[in-house]
Amino acid sequence: MDLQHNILGLKTSATLAINELSQKLIKEGKEVFKFGLGQSPFPVPDIIVKELQKNAHQKDYLNVSGLIELREEVANYHSNKNQYKYNAESVIIGPGSKELIFQTQLVLNCDLLLPSPSWVSYEPQAQIINKKVHWIKATAETNWHLDPEELDKTCANLNSVNKLLILNSPNNPSGTTHGNLKELANVAKKHNIIIIADEIYAELDFTGEYKSITHHYPEKTIVSNGLSKWCGAGGWRIGTLVFPDELSYIRDSVRTVASETFTAVSAPIQYAAIKAYSEDHSEYLENSRLILKMIGDYIYKELSSVGVICQKPQGGFYMICDFSNVVNKTHEINNDKTLCQKILNDIGFAMLPGSDFGMEEDKLLSRIAFVDFDGSKALKMISKEKLSSDNFLDLTCPKIAKGISLLKDWIISK
Numbered sequence: 001m002d003l004q005h006n007i008l009g010l011k012t013s014a015t016l017a018i019n020e021l022s023q024k025l026i027k028e029g030k031e032v033f034k035f036g037l038g039q040s041p042f043p044v045p046d047i048i049v050k051e052l053q054k055n056a057h058q059k060d061y062l063n064v065s066g067l068i069e070l071r072e073e074v075a076n077y078h079s080n081k082n083q084y085k086y087n088a089e090s091v092i093i094g095p096g097s098k099e100l101i102f103q104t105q106l107v108l109n110c111d112l113l114l115p116s117p118s119w120v121s122y123e124p125q126a127q128i129i130n131k132k133v134h135w136i137k138a139t140a141e142t143n144w145h146l147d148p149e150e151l152d153k154t155c156a157n158l159n160s161v162n163k164l165l166i167l168n169s170p171n172n173p174s175g176t177t178h179g180n181l182k183e184l185a186n187v188a189k190k191h192n193i194i195i196i197a198d199e200i201y202a203e204l205d206f207t208g209e210y211k212s213i214t215h216h217y218p219e220k221t222i223v224s225n226g227l228s229k230w231c232g233a234g235g236w237r238i239g240t241l242v243f244p245d246e247l248s249y250i251r252d253s254v255r256t257v258a259s260e261t262f263t264a265v266s267a268p269i270q271y272a273a274i275k276a277y278s279e280d281h282s283e284y285l286e287n288s289r290l291i292l293k294m295i296g297d298y299i300y301k302e303l304s305s306v307g308v309i310c311q312k313p314q315g316g317f318y319m320i321c322d323f324s325n326v327v328n329k330t331h332e333i334n335n336d337k338t339l340c341q342k343i344l345n346d347i348g349f350a351m352l353p354g355s356d357f358g359m360e361e362d363k364l365l366s367r368i369a370f371v372d373f374d375g376s377k378a379l380k381m382i383s384k385e386k387l388s389s390d391n392f393l394d395l396t397c398p399k400i401a402k403g404i405s406l407l408k409d410w411i412i413s414k
Contacts, residue, residue, distance in 0.1 A: 022350045033403030035368040036350040038172060038317060041375035042232040045276075045284050052272035060267060064259045066093025066240075067270040073277035078225070078242045081202070081210040084218035090243050092254055093270060095262050097200055097226040097239030100254070101166070103261070104196060104222060104241065105131060107253035110162035113154065113193070115146040117320070117357035117367075119172045134158070135358055143311060144174035144320060148183040155191035163191060167213060168198040170205055170315025173357045173367035175296065177205055177314045178213075185216035194247070195221045200239075203230035203285055205315040206293045219246045229316070230285060231276055232375065236269050287382045288375075291392075292317050295370050295400060298393055302404050306411045317371050320354065323364040326411050335361045347406045373397040 018036030025032045043049075065071060071088040079086045094100040102125045105112065112126045116135040126133050136154050138144050146167070155163060165188065169178040178184070188195055197213050202225070205211060214221045226239035243251040264270075296313035303310055309322035323339060333339050336353035343349050354365030378396040393401050 018350055018352055025348070030348055032344075032348045032350055033399055033406070034350055034372045035370065035403065036352055037371075038229075038369040039234050039371055040229050040232040040317075041371045041373050042284075042288050042379060043376045044227075044232045044236075045279075045281055047279055048231070048233075048272050048275045051275045052268055055268045055271035058267035058271055062264040062267050062270060064255055064264055065089075066091060066265065067267075067274075070270050070274050070277070073274055074240050074242065077277045078223055078240075082212050082214040082218065082223055082242070084214055084244060086242050086244075089248075090245075090251070092241045092243075092251060092258065093265050093273075094239050094241065094258060095265050096228065096237045097198065097224045097241075099262065100239050100241045101125065101196060101198065101224055102128075103254050103257050104224075104250065105129060105164065107250060107257060108162070108164055108194065110164045110194065111158060113151070113163055113165040114358060115144075115167075117144060117171075117173050117354060117359050118166065119168055119198070120352075120356050122166050123358060140309065140311060140320075140322070143176045143179065144171060145169070145176060145178050145180070146184060148180055148187045151184065152187045152190070155187065155193065158191075163193045164196065165193050166196045166198055168201070169211065170201040170313075171318070172201065172316060173318050173352075173354075174311060174320045175313030175316050175318040176311050177211060181211065181213045182216045185213055188213075188217050188220065193220065194250075196224055197221050198224045200224065200226055200229050201316040204289060204292065204317070206289050206296075206313070207315075208286070208289065219244050222247060222250065227273060227276055230288070231281075233276075238265055238269050238273055283383070284379070287379050289315075291375075291378050291382055291396075292370075294392060295373075295397060299368070299370055299400070299404055302408060306408050308411065317369055319368050319370070321351075321366050321368060323366065323411075327364055327414055329364075333364075336363060336365055337361065339364050340366055343407070343410060347403075347410050349403050349407050349410075370400055372399040372403065 022032045022034045071091040074091045075086040075088050105125050106129055111132045113134050114122055115138045123133050136150050202210050223242040228234035300312045307326040310319050313319050333342050336355050340351055340353045351366045351368045355361040359365050381396055
């Protein structure tokens with residue numbers, strides 16, 4: 001199968017497609033509750049915005065790996081968080097972690113191991129470059145995360161194959177965190193697996209702890225991160241890869257590909273990003289986590305009350321919802337895609353089917369992203385006064401409250 005055929009067989013990324021559809025319906029005058037795209041609702045911290053304004057005049061091409069001052073700050077940050085000594089040479093700055101993960105897949109001669117469920121873009125990226133993908137099923141019983149025994153079994157059947165595993169925690173789509181990183185690390189060591197630790201949501205773990213498999217297996221783990229989720233800067237398109245010394249050959253290959261593709265990330269954004277890694281943003285992060293936890297707990301309570309099966313979110317802004325106990329299959333609703341389409345048509349509630357994340361289509365599973373609220377207003381209110389969760393949600397998250405209420409009513413009517 002050639003490259004062109006692979007690309008022609010793909011569709012627009014599901015998360016971007018649902019956002020574009022939602023915007024289209026809104027322009028047509030329909031009320032839409034946007035639980036599809038996982039975009040941070042919070043503003044970029046003001047100190048970083050001001051630094052971008054200050055550096056708007058920066059116009060030169062920068063080093064392919066990134067601005068040296070920024071890479072030094074990123075290395076210091078990850079040395080602290082990931083408990084491994086990195087330096088500026090360990091770091092590559094790219095136009096979003098999505099592009100950097102793709103380029104890492106591109107340069108590696110290996111099969112891809114993915115937990116089911118996983119973020120929507122990992123598999124299509126592998127398909128574009130004709131990389132074989134092995135899904136490893138996770139379940140609600142394992143908190144939607146990879147079971148070390150299942151990973152071990154899969155790898156035992158792939159002894160002659162180089163293996164790349166992508167781990168994401170807090171997880172998109174489940175909003176849950178890994179509780180077995182040490183055990184997973186032991187299996188990875190046994191089978192010589194290279195890991196991409198996608199830690200884009202790590203600062204949004206509701207406990208405030210930075211949990212990483214690098215604490216147990218740094219030597220073969222590439223850390224992917226960026227400013228899109230914890231810093232609200234998704235549209236700025238800046239991401240980072242951090243490599244251990246043992247994987248410097250992969251770093252060099254990614255750097256070579258970068259030099260022939262994106263060249264370098266926008267100079268003003270790189271200068272501004274220094275403030276993201278060098279300043280103290282603890283209050284911003286603590287308040288962001290508190291708000292997201294409050295909303296996640298509310299949605300979990302409300303949907304559970306009408307029979308939807310879900311795990312309480314532990315970080316980020318996602319949740320997997322199982323409608324199998326509350327919706328009977330009919331000719332109109334016979335899988336997760338038709339379920340999501342029916343709900344969107346009936347009440348304007350936009351969410352994504354579980355099959356977009358590698359789950360079984362015949363299961364009535366969906367992923368919701370609870371970000372349809374004014375993050376600036378929420379941060380201002382949470383920092384000024386202590387509010388009850390219900391009062392806070394009514395004042396700052398009316399679209400979320402109304403959307404969940406309509407979804408509950410829709411479920412009860414079934």
